[in-house]
Amino acid sequence: MPSVFGINNLKFTIKNDIMIENECDYINVIKREIDDRLVGKSSGKRAILVFFESNRKLKEFYDSTALGSLKELTVYLTEEASLDEKEILIKRATTSDQITLFTRTFGRGTDFKCDDQIIATNGGTHVIQTFLSEEVQIKGRTARQGDHRSYSMILLDRGFEKFHIEKVDIEDVKKGVEGFYTSRTVCLMDATGSMYYLLHKCKNTVDIMFERASEILKEQNIKSDSFQLQFVVYRNYNSREDKILQSSPWETKPDNLRAFMNTIEVEGGWNNEAIEIGLWHANEENERENITQVILIGDAPPNTKDEVEEKRNDFKEKYWKGTKFEKSTYYQDELDKLKAHRIPVHAFFC
DSSP states (O other), X not given: OOOTTOSOEEEOOHHHHEEEEOHHHHHHHHHHHHHHHHBOTTSOBOEEEEEESSHHHHHHHHTSGGGGGGGGGEEEEOTTSOHHHHHHHHHHTTXXXXXXXXXXXXXXXXXXXXXXXXXXXXXXXXXXXXXXXXOOSGGGTTOOTTOEEEEEEEEEGGGGGGGTOXXXXXXXXXXXXXXXXXXXXXXXXXXXXXXXXXXXXXXXXXXHHHHHHHHHHHHTTOOGGGEEEEEEEEOOTTXXXXXXXXXXXXXXXXXXXXXXXXXXXXXXXXXXXXXXXXXXXXXXXXXXXXXXXXXXXXXXXXXXXHHHHHHHTTSOHHHHTTSTTOSOOOHHHHHHHHHHTTOOEEEEEO
16 A cells, blocks of 8 residues: 655554454454554654544444543544535644544545644654555555654454455464565466557556556565566467467566566457466466466457367467467366466456
């Protein structure tokens, strides 16, 4: 969750500032975190901003007995408030000794400006996010150049289900696994003729993603080799053995990956494409060393079983014999293997 405001003085460490709680403890831990963060480093009071996933979650916390004596310091803001109320409460949210509860909408595009010197000398505003999301903005909501502030996450364990994260993964996080784990992503991309106009844009997007991931690892003091990416292009059976599938080495440096991607040009194509070859490659890589996920980018569906057989005969089966593509395969069979190993495939249709 990088700040969207660039370099700033945000205090956040993965090991200490992410808490994953069960339903019984969740609300109490949020209240305790508010208590702990409200008093600053010179005993002055800070401002606390707490973001909830929905109105219902916000109201559950606000109406709970856990909030106790802090309730008189606490206000909340939801989408139903008038424009005047929103303006007043947003301005008030970053004043000393103030606790404000927000729904997630206010984590995107709201400008929280803090000019309170008491807060500045006591560690800045503290932001608490109480749900898991793909968003990057909440963490940086009070982030202005040179500001000091802090951030923490308190997550409900059953909230991970929609992200297909299971309890065993949560327990690993709770134990504070050293350096977390190595993320190994296979990025599969269609490089046939129909992708001519899109291939360059897709390569740029992958490049930007990898560059940003590397920056985040550096910001969080995580080893650079904990995120590895392999770029793979697939075509169809009217491309020769050396072109039907091309793959980079596993890379941890964006520059190296960029050099490989610059050698890739579109070629061939035959309606439905040989996605099965790309997925087969992902399974082969997983046999060598576990992969984390597959990203699939293309503009055509995979070959059917009949099409695999028919298209392979374009060069005749004799051509494929002795190559690594000697044995034909089908995309569903390869997907089933990935699924059996709990490897997600994120597909993007261009």
